[in-house]
Amino acid sequence: MLLRDREEEERLAALHAFDLMDVAREECFERICRLVASRFQAPVAIVSLIDKDRQWFLATTGFSAQQAPELELSFCAHTIRQSGVFVVDNACLDPRFADFPLVQGDGALTFYAGAPLRTDGGYAIGSVCILDTVAHDLTPEDHAALEDFAALIMQLIERQHLLKRVDAVSGLPNRTQFLSDLQGLIQAGEIRKRVLVTVDALDTDWAHRLTVAEGMVPFEAVLRDMASRIQAFIGTGIKIYHVMVKGFAFTMQMDAVEARGFLPRLVDWLRRAPISENLPMVPTVCAGLLEFEGGSETARELLRKGLFALETARQKAQPYAYYNHQDDVTFRRLFSLLPDITPALKADDVFLVYQPRFSLRDGAHLSAEALIRWNHRLHGFISPAEFIPIVEKSSLIHSVTDWVIERVVTLIANTGYARDKKISLNLSSRDFYGRNVADVIAQRCGAHGVDPAMLEVEITEGEWLRSSAGVIEQLQQLRDMGVDVAIDDFGTGYSNFSYLHKIPANILKLDQSMIFDLEHSAQHQRVAKSIIGVARDLGYRTVAEGVESFGCLEILKHFGCDEAQGYFLSRPVEEALYFQQAALDRFPLKTG
Template identity: 45%
Template sequence: MLQDVYALTPATARLDPISRLPDRVQFAADLEKLACQHPGQSRTLVLVDALDMAWAHGMTLAMGLAPFEDIIRCITSRLHEQLDGVVQVYHIGVKRFGFVLAATGDDFPAFIEGLVDSLRRPILLDSLPIRPTVRAGSVDFALNTEAVGDVLRKAMYAGELALRAGLRWAPFDPVRDAAYRRAFYLLADIAEALADGQLSLRFQPRFAIADGAQVSAEVLLRWQHPRLGAVSPAEFIPVLERNGMIHEVTRWVIDSALVRLAQWQGQTFGQLSINLSPMDFDGHDVSGTLRRLCHAHGIDPQRLEVEITEGEWLRSNPRVLGELAQIRALGIDVAIDDFGSGYSNFSYLHEIPANVVKLDQSMVTGIEGNPRYQKIARSILNLARELGYRTVAEGVETFRCLQMIREFGCDEAQGYFFAKPMDEGQFLAWSESGVFPLAQ
């Protein structure tokens, strides 16, 4: 493994006041100088994160700033022991150190993991052994082709990957980085999307299997991003859930759906079914929101259904069960979505204040060629019917699939065999045509 050695003049170098190492500004200046001397050559930046942010914050609250600074000095000393005369170490941030290698070989993983192990040795502070939560990230780059800030960002993201995976060290992953950055920008853009009409609704009809009558339509959310184009809900919904913004979007969906229902008074397609996220129940009055919005738009709550995904989050939260009971008391149907997807437990089914069970789409789609799915589907439908639930199969794509769920006693069906999700105009025209596949 070849290394770059930077000979800095202490009199002119910018030094961190705690570690007395060259700081980030000096690092940027040195890297630019190196790029001028060796344009296009490959290098590897290694960033060492001395302490987990949450842990460091807790320690400073408990012990003050002085012990934190002592740890930084100790880490600096250990880096000198391991790397002095080999590479120049920089104090890049409050708890981050960095150095640049000219080239790395097969021994690099062992080298960097050994370095992290040496830095993780306990540090004795006031007779209390502190074990630094050190991790490292690295990124390969070409001199004079990337901004210093972006190289640092990539190395920091690599360190974050190490933290998430519980590893000592991780290399930069461009695919995961692109997905992470895209998710970040989607989150930043959601407020503008709500205000500028980038979000829209689609409607997918649902039918009674007995006579082919359209009984409801599921409301589906779509995002047409001005730069990224169509963004799948499977991508942006989890981003909103992780960052606590899903409630605003759900409220927009409910309000927009009720506006449509108010405009469509007299239409005979039945209910609109709206998906709720588990995060919608996190400190929010969902039943109150539904009650107020139905009243504001003059909509009978019985024209609504809400869909929730059954899982441990639901069964272990009495407050959520209470919210669902209040929603049912309003006259709104409650459907357990994706039942049979792996989390479902028959023993809890009767405890959930719901009156509709939707069979998981993956099971329905694969039911024709999978005897195991057939047995599971038949069992779920039989039990749900005995407990008084209305049953729905979503993901019906073929006539044979429809025949099978009819034989199993399912009440309603939804899927591409009948109709794909449609915009408002298409949905209204389609509903008014009276052409329902099961009625023919």
Template identity: 45%
Template sequence: MNCSLEIEQKRLSAVHALQWLETAHSEDFDRLCRLAAAHFRVPTVLVSLVEKDRQWFPGRVGFDASQTPIEQSFCRYTIQNAEVMVVNDARLDPRFVDNALVTQPDGIRFYAGAPLCNHHGDVLGSFCLIDTVPRTLQPDEVAVLEDFAQLVMGQVEQCQAMRYRHPVSRLPNLQQFLLDTQDVAVTGSQVRLMVVIRTQPMASAADVSVNSNLDAQQTRRDMANCLRRRLDGIAELYHVSDLDFCLQMSCERSRRDDLVRMLLAVITEPFTHQQVAVGLACCDDGQNSAAALMGKATHAAGRAVYRQVPWAAYDEAEDCAQRRALTLLNELADALVSGDIFLEYQPRFSLQDGRLLSVEALIRWTHPMLGKIGPDEFIPLIEGAGRISTVTRWVIDRALTDLSGWIDDEVRLSLNLSPLDFSDLDIALTLQSACEKHGVAPARLEVEITEGEWIRADKRVIAQLTRIRELGVDVAIDDFGAGYSNFAYLHEIPANILKLDKSLVTDLESNPRNRIIARSVLHLASELGYRTVAEGVETFRCMSLVRDFGCEEAQGYFLSRPLKLQQLKQQCQNIALTFTPEPSNAQIYADLGDTDQVIEAA
């Protein structure tokens, strides 16, 4: 009994695998039905596939319904035998005398069905002839009916091959992989290993001729045959996309590393890493489906290609970071409109009289699901995606909109520019147009660029900075002292402000060497005619030191944190610094340590 149930379950699985034929109607099946109807001179011919509760018809002629309940099926009896079943007169057959398809007007009287057997021996249904009058079928007609059944199965298998085989390699494809692996289970001591083999396209993007496409297909076919031979007896190879092959294996956890080494050797030995790249993913808790595991291995193969290495293993943290990055980039445009991306302004003060001189526009992003996203995370992503100019234009427009409604016309606005802005935008024209649009004098603007060799590497940068200065806009070298920091090249750059990097400023109290560097830089900058600004001032002593060193302006958390526009407007009347009596410089140095000791320590 159990054997019969297993056979039936196997048969039903084979029929279920063909359910896509129900919606992907094939005219070829109907054509065979019409030919049979003409040959046997019957009004109705059906290609019937028999399931547990119904039979349905991929091809039919002379029958309106696309399916019938299993209780009305003649074919459910046909599939029980390997021979043609003939019912000369259904009204005289006890199995069908009460069948609704028989008792209805012009009901079925004659039926002949030939079993539809696949190459595994499973009987899926029948190719059947139906007439409304009794008749008989001669032996030669039985043979022809069996031939028609064979033609139907040939068509079914051809359709299956088109659906479940890759057209180039004829290997099982992605659909077959998903069917084969949906119920695969591993024991508690086993791990599941997924391997994706990414083949590299050999033709260039410009070479799209018919011959080149044929050559590429032949190359991939040869690679598929090579891989199939080398993996024969080891694992089933699937061709899951134009470029990707995959295989799945299970093994004891203790043998995983050995299995990986063996597979890598088998797969990569005939090829160079310019031809194939391998991605690996492993699951040892049974929580990943085969499809999910293949997705991870595919991601790893992509990383191997990107890094130009023979193989790579899936890294969960790296994948999460990439998916997070993709989420941010996909939602960038909406965030600029919705207000999730906004500006805050950090005040900058005069160290001579405490007046508010300017505010630096700082971009912020509060994501509805991910929370606060730091600029150090999303700005490099935007630059890498080639979209920074869109953000820069948005910042300029939004900041000048805010500045145009400012109460104090003496307050200036500082804007940060990316190196990429100088290649993606005519930044001077963009600033000029924005000033005209919002009625803001260019003299109220300052642009900040990070120091570096990139400024001198492209003559267009110097040319655009020169045009910006000609507009009356200040140009500041930001983060001076953190990178290139060479005074020798400053004369080539039309900048008039130097901003001392906060890495030097924040640590002034405890780092004697930084005090010497900061004092020297500020003195030389002043001698060369630059206005000087200290970033990252976080204590009173730090402010006093940079002021004593000759710095003219400062910003930092001790003076004011970045503020939203409304907060800044509310406080702008009372935001100027009040310089209270402070210790003498001698006392400051005494607190910090003997000057000679400072110099010696430096």
């Protein structure tokens, strides 16, 4: 490569680093432009940037053209090649510029004077200039003034650039700077045996409560304090970056063995003392660590992996976590599945199976729980435990629930399903927000001539349920329609009898984690017996999930449980087969 070509590439790199091309004009540059025009009593002043093959106006005064002229017709393209002020007294007489459209016709701008905009590295990225219809006799003081304006504009550009790379709260270099520095290490081949450490300064719930209670000042103080703690632990020779609202990152030269001992010590150090006397709380810090070496991965990809390690720690409620490639692949696959949901619903790749439920008093088949399944055309069978949590956090949950409701109601109407049996639908907490799910069920039942009393809905009890009057109203509407309402997974998490009187439910489903080893766990037997007894006294029907042995079935029957479902009685049954067998006098057990 020729020296001149390499210098031009370096100049262009310096220009593009400021990220000023094709952006909206800013008043600060327009104001300086007006000052330049006023100082030199010129009708036109322009601040422009010179790219490889075009010119971009950062600010203009007195210039009516909407777009900058082509680079071949630009005075400023010549200015950036000069060491000082570039002056053209009469462009009409200069063969380099005589054919420019600006210097022809009425009001021709024949006079030009411009000073280059030079970076600290000496690269001229543009110019500030004046144009006029008459010549100016510029003095040395005028030359110095135009160069001062150029220097002032460059200081403003570089200060804005610096602010874009420094976090305003902590004063640390931000994510943009981190990515730039890390990419520089990658390109220089200086990333052997390094680790990328990410730190979350404060639990999200704590951060929210703190800002609501005390405002942003103490929250920002926590962030600055945490940055100081990290720096004190790793030493001043390592740069810390503020890469998220409450998250930091840094890289160090370290091998795998050192890394495994480093992270626990770091978190222990950061969690030790209260943050301040005025805010006596122990920091709920967690951290993630990624080991990496030279390769083809970009800085953005390395940061993403480091943040995944941090998210792993948060999700598992652990103080720290190391990056795991397989977990990352699985996690990312979940998000890649979302765009496939809607086409899968239309193509019948998503389907329902039905797990029958039986009376423990006489063994009669009473109902079935509709369970969603997905046979992905690329990935094969995908467990609902994998895709439903992601769907619930997306805008697709209503579409999926509506599909299930429509499918079940249609089959009830078309198969002559017995009126004394029910189909149970699982509803997400998100189904109750943004619309009235009771109205949706009523409309679909009305459209197909199905009695809503042939349906049951299952919900998981939790804070979302107790804290919303709108949810309670929808559940009461369902009960008024004759729909059974079951509290699913009772006996775990938030389950509490003291709240049940506020919820218009009539069925409790005991969680299968309690039922699974009921034969062998005296503790689970005592808990199950108590729940069944209290539920019966309060007027609830009880259903046991996950029954897998005759012994378990007998215990539940002895405790007075009303109904049961599980593999001992029947595995989930394919749709057509279920509705066929549901019409029999006696439902066959252990099918599927």
